[in-house]
Amino acid sequence: MLHINAVDSGANAPASIKKSSFSTIANRFGVFLMIGALFIVGAFASPQFFSASNFLNILSAVSILGMVAAGVAFVIYCGKYGDMSVPMVMAISGVISVELMRYGLVPAICGAVATGAVIGCVNGVVIGKLKVNAIIWTLAMNFILEGLVRWSYKGEQIYPDMATESTYQTGFLLPLMHSLDSHIMEIDLVKRAEAFNGLAQTYFFGRIPLMLVVMVCVMAACYFVMSKTAYGNQLKVVGSSYDVGNMSGIRATSVVMGAFMVSSICASLAGVFITSINKVGAFYVGQGYDFQAVTAIILGGMSLAGGRGSIIGVFGGVFLMGLISNILTLFGVGTFTQKMISGAIFIVVVAVNARSLRKLGRDDA
Amino acid sequence: MLKNINRNNLISKGNDNRIYVFLAIVFIVLAFAYPAFFSSPNIKALTTTCLLPILASIGFTYVMIGGNFDLSIGSVINAGSVVCMGQFNQFFRGFGGDAGGTGALVGAWALAFVCAIAIGVGIGALNGFLVAKVKVHSFIVTIGMLTAVSGFVYTYSNGNTISVNSYALVDVIDKSVVSLPYIEMITPRFLVMVAVVAIFEFVLVKTRWGYDLFMVGSNKESAFQAGINTEKKVFLSFVISGFTAAISGALFAVSMNAAVPNYGERGIAPLMMVLASTIIGGTVMTGGSGSVVKTAFAVLTIQSIFNGLISMGMGFDAQVLSAGVLLGAVVFYESFSLYRQSLRKGERPALLKEAAELRRGLSAGSGT
Numbered sequence: 204m205l206h207i208n209a210v211d212s213g214a215n216a217p218a219s220i221k222k223s224s225f226s227t228i229a230n231r232f233g234v235f236l237m238i239g240a241l242f243i244v245g246a247f248a249s250p251q252f253f254s255a256s257n258f259l260n261i262l263s264a265v266s267i268l269g270m271v272a273a274g275v276a277f278v279i280y281c282g283k284y285g286d287m288s289v290p291m292v293m294a295i296s297g298v299i300s301v302e303l304m305r306y307g308l309v310p311a312i313c314g315a316v317a318t319g320a321v322i323g324c325v326n327g328v329v330i331g332k333l334k335v336n337a338i339i340w341t342l343a344m345n346f347i348l349e350g351l352v353r354w355s356y357k358g359e360q361i362y363p364d365m366a367t368e369s370t371y372q373t374g375f376l377l378p379l380m381h382s383l384d385s386h387i388m389e390i391d392l393v394k395r396a397e398a399f400n401g402l403a404q405t406y407f408f409g410r411i412p413l414m415l416v417v418m419v420c421v422m423a424a425c426y427f428v429m430s431k432t433a434y435g436n437q438l439k440v441v442g443s444s445y446d447v448g449n450m451s452g453i454r455a456t457s458v459v460m461g462a463f464m465v466s467s468i469c470a471s472l473a474g475v476f477i478t479s480i481n482k483v484g485a486f487y488v489g490q491g492y493d494f495q496a497v498t499a500i501i502l503g504g505m506s507l508a509g510g511r512g513s514i515i516g517v518f519g520g521v522f523l524m525g526l527i528s529n530i531l532t533l534f535g536v537g538t539f540t541q542k543m544i545s546g547a548i549f550i551v552v553v554a555v556n557a558r559s560l561r562k563l564g565r566d567d568a
Numbered sequence: 569m570l571k572n573i574n575r576n577n578l579i580s581k582g583n584d585n586r587i588y589v590f591l592a593i594v595f596i597v598l599a600f601a602y603p604a605f606f607s608s609p610n611i612k613a614l615t616t617t618c619l620l621p622i623l624a625s626i627g628f629t630y631v632m633i634g635g636n637f638d639l640s641i642g643s644v645i646n647a648g649s650v651v652c653m654g655q656f657n658q659f660f661r662g663f664g665g666d667a668g669g670t671g672a673l674v675g676a677w678a679l680a681f682v683c684a685i686a687i688g689v690g691i692g693a694l695n696g697f698l699v700a701k702v703k704v705h706s707f708i709v710t711i712g713m714l715t716a717v718s719g720f721v722y723t724y725s726n727g728n729t730i731s732v733n734s735y736a737l738v739d740v741i742d743k744s745v746v747s748l749p750y751i752e753m754i755t756p757r758f759l760v761m762v763a764v765v766a767i768f769e770f771v772l773v774k775t776r777w778g779y780d781l782f783m784v785g786s787n788k789e790s791a792f793q794a795g796i797n798t799e800k801k802v803f804l805s806f807v808i809s810g811f812t813a814a815i816s817g818a819l820f821a822v823s824m825n826a827a828v829p830n831y832g833e834r835g836i837a838p839l840m841m842v843l844a845s846t847i848i849g850g851t852v853m854t855g856g857s858g859s860v861v862k863t864a865f866a867v868l869t870i871q872s873i874f875n876g877l878i879s880m881g882m883g884f885d886a887q888v889l890s891a892g893v894l895l896g897a898v899v900f901y902e903s904f905s906l907y908r909q910s911l912r913k914g915e916r917p918a919l920l921k922e923a924a925e926l927r928r929g930l931s932a933g934s935g936t
Contacts, residue, residue: 284707334910335903336853338637338707339843343896346840350889358885487834494715497708507708539722546716550698553712557704 234503234519241526248533257529259410265525266418267473267480269518272496273418273425274469276517277462280429282442282509283337285497286466288326291348292319293489296471297478298352301361302376304399305390311399312475319471320464322348327460352486360485364396402479414476421469426514428465438462442509498549499524501556508560587849587862591869598872602879605872608749614868614875615753616742616823619761620645621867623816625842626768627692627809629863632846633772634805635785635855636699636706641813642832642839643717644691648684648817649827650721653730656680660734673736684818685811691717692810696803721829731826742823757819764812769860781805786856835884836874836891844895845870853902870894 245252271289278286296315303314326344330337356373371381380387405413429435441448441458449455473492478484503520505512527548531541582589598605624645631638659679663672691713698709744752745759772778783791784801792798821827832838849866851858873894874887 284705285711329900329903333900333903333907335899338639339847339853339899340903342639342843343892343899346837346844346888346892347896348892350885350887350892353885354889356885358883490833491715494711497711501708507705537723539719539727541719543716543719543723546712546714546719549712550709550716553704553708554698554702558702561703 234516234523237502238519238523238526241523241530245526245530245533248530252530252533256410259412259415261525261529262522263412263415264528265521266412266414267477268492268495268499268524269418269521270421270469270473270476271492272499272517272521273421273514274466275493275496276425276500276503276505276512276514277429277438277465278337279497279500279505279507280442280509280512281438281459281462282445283330283459283462284507285338285341285493286326286463286470287338287341287493288322288344288348289466289470289493289496290489290491291345291352291486292322292467292470293474293477293492294484294486295322295348295352296474297488298356298361298484299375300475301363301399301478301484302374302380304363304395305380305387305392307395308398308402312472315471315475316468319467319469319474323464323467324460326467327463330463331456331459349486356486360483362396362483363399364392400479400482403476417472417476421472422514422518425465425469429514434458434461439510442511444510494549495524495545498545501549501553506556506560507553584850585862587866587869590848591865591872594869594872594876598876602876604879605876608752610875611750612744612753614871615758616755617874618864618867618871619757620816620820621838621841621845621871622761622864623764623819624813624838625846625863625867626765626860627805627812628842629846629849629851629858629860630768630772630781630805631706631809632851632853633785633855633858634781634802635788636802636805637710638692638695638806638809639707639710639839640691640695640713640717641809641842642837643714643721644688644810644813645817645820645838646721646827646829646831647687647691647717647724648814649821649831650725650730650817650829651687651814652680652684652818653732653821653827654724655683656732657730673734677737681815681818684814688810688812688814688817689807690810691814692807693803695810696806699806700799700802718829725827725829727829729826729828735825737822738825741819757823760819764815765860765864768808768812772860777801782856784855836888840888840891840895841867841870844891844898847902848894848898853899854906 251257271293275286275289278284296318299318300311300315303311322344326341329335329340355375359373361370361374371377371387403412403414407413407416429438437448437453437458438461440451440453441455445455448458470489470492474489477488481488499520500512500517501507501520502523503512503516503518505516524545527545528541531544536544604610624641628638628641656676656679659676660668660672663676665672695706695709695713698704699706741757741760742755745754745756746752772781780791780796781801783794783796784798788798791801817827817831820831845866846858846863847853848869849859849863851863870891873890877886877890
């Protein structure tokens with residue numbers, strides 16, 4: 204579909220307009236064409252491919268990625284290339300939620316989201332105000348947070364049902380909680396840990412996982428904000444051209460800051476769920492999600508130059524990632540090779556996208 | 569006015585050479601806090617830990633001077649080490665193993681190194697092609713390459729550690745040339761590092777090619793207008809990055825006698841080490857300024873801090889935190905000064921002074 208784009212910059216003006224509207228549709232919904240093609244491949248791969256349970260499996264496998272990608276999409280939409288601090292935001296909010304789980308699920312999730320919001324705020328201020336290169340700053344932030352998590356836990360992991368006296372010597376909030384609340388040792392930790400671990404094992408109607416529902420809700424909220432609100436429009440202007448946005452009365456700094464906050468909040472929500480799946484909070488739980496999120500977003504037709512694309516496309520990209528991995532598994536391809544293939548797909552898609560947009564003279568990505 | 573300019577020059581000069589100031593401060597603090605720091609065995613251990621990051625950061629510095637980034641460096645280091653070890657095993661078996669004698673050993677190691685370097689150069693060339701010719705942003709290309717290459721490394725090694733049964737080369741490259749105190753840190757591997765750093769610093773500072781690279785990094789448009797082949801420069805900087813990363817990984821694997829597919833994943837990531845030392849060493853994030861030697865000294869500074877932390881009984885965790893905070897602080901400082909500069913953009917000091925004098929004159933005139 205991207206080739207069509209490259210060809211149709213013809214001299215014939217009316218025809219070109221007509222074609223370009225077609226190519227816009229192809230560009231916007233190209234990911235769904237790829238999904239259709241993979242459906243055909245999948246039908247040959249296995250007779251079980253077209254079953255409800257397989258599709259539920261695909262969707263629940265990518266629901267964490269979906270939450271992360273919905274947030275990172277805001278960063279890419281405002282032209283900042285990506286948020287590399289996502290893995291450690293996931294890890295740190297997972298750890299915080301495990302610590303706060305002693306007081307129930309609601310404080311745990313609220314604490315995690317608040318942590319994400321604070322980190323996103325710091326990222327946003329530095330990147331929006333000082334115009335640092337977003338990737339370098341978020342990478343540095345990732346390293347700082349990694350050091351913080353590993354240092355405060357002395358390299359150990361934290362299990363939800365772990366409650367010896369020494370547990371309360373390390374951590375972010377645990378020593379503080381221990382000194383403030385003398386009854387903390389009396390909390391029925393096994394029951395609380397079960398509730399926390401059960402987050403990932405909660406099903407609606409017996410088969411639709413809670414994670415999937417949350418992912419769809421996050422996607423829907425992000426779609427609403429990006430496409431239907433004034434903030435979304437400002438984001439589009441700032442993403443297309445920072446200076447134009449700034450000069451047309453938009454507070455570009457706060458818009459960029461908001462994008463990074465959305466990204467971190469979504470990542471922290473994903474962090475709570477991935478910690479609940481793994482039943483352990485550790486510094487490495489989010490590894491690789493930064494790259495996967497960017498891949499899904501690019502596959503979904505969002506331009507790295509900013510200001511183009513939609514959350515519907517991102518959802519398609521996330522689903523496509525799940526579909527590729529599912530079909531490769533059905534064909535018996537190993538995990539390591541899958542990693543290689545997903546990297547190669549990413550590079551090819553980005554290269555083709557950049558080349559065709561450059562030929563149209565539309566882009567500098 | 570003149571005084572002001574001089575002061576600014578002094579500050580900017582101090583900032584250019586800040587890494588030597590850092591290094592001196594770290595050395596002085598460690599000399600008091602940790603008396604064994606300057607003992608000969610510790611100096612040897614310190615220089616040995618510096619070898620891999622220094623070699624890998626040479627290419628990274630080149631890429632950054634050219635105005636790009638190479639985030640795939642961690643994977644390329646692993647690819648170099650894994651391919652070197654795996655190919656040595658294959659070639660050695662092909663040459664008849666132990667029965668082949670010294671000839672088989674030398675031949676197998678030479679071919680293994682050629683393979684490792686070829687992999688690194690190939691990845692670098694692909695990165696360079698995509699960045700220079702296809703014009704994709706370098707972050708995006710190299711992030712994708714990071715994943716693809718790490719998938720390749722896992723596939724190649726099957727996720728296992730690849731070890732080598734022959735200890736002949738380790739004995740050579742890690743043996744002190746002269747075993748006297750303080751000179752014993754000079755091993756063949758150390759000499760290779762010094763030679764590579766010297767060559768690449770020479771190319772950067774003393775040759776036409778190096779000047780051109782600085783120009784490409786500081787202003788691509790004017791470099792193009794001046795007749796420099798900017799695409800070729802960027803391409804070659806990525807090739808050099810792949811080359812130095814692969815060779816650093818291969819030499820490290822030889823000294824360990826084994827290659828792991830995930831070096832640094834649970835310890836200190838090489839990317840972090842290299843990124844931190846390049847930026848702390850004074851290479852400007854937007855390109856156009858930097859030095860290989862200063863980067864090397866930045867690696868030495870960070871490793872000295874790590875060495876001191878270990879002596880205080882702290883593990884990897886405190887090291888990661890300290891390097892992260894140092895990197896964050898330097899990035900923040902750099903971008904803050906760039907921000908201050910951008911506020912002054914287009915300001916004409918002489919004109920402002922004239923206007924101020926005029927205003928003063930006017931107000932004096934209205935007063936009388």
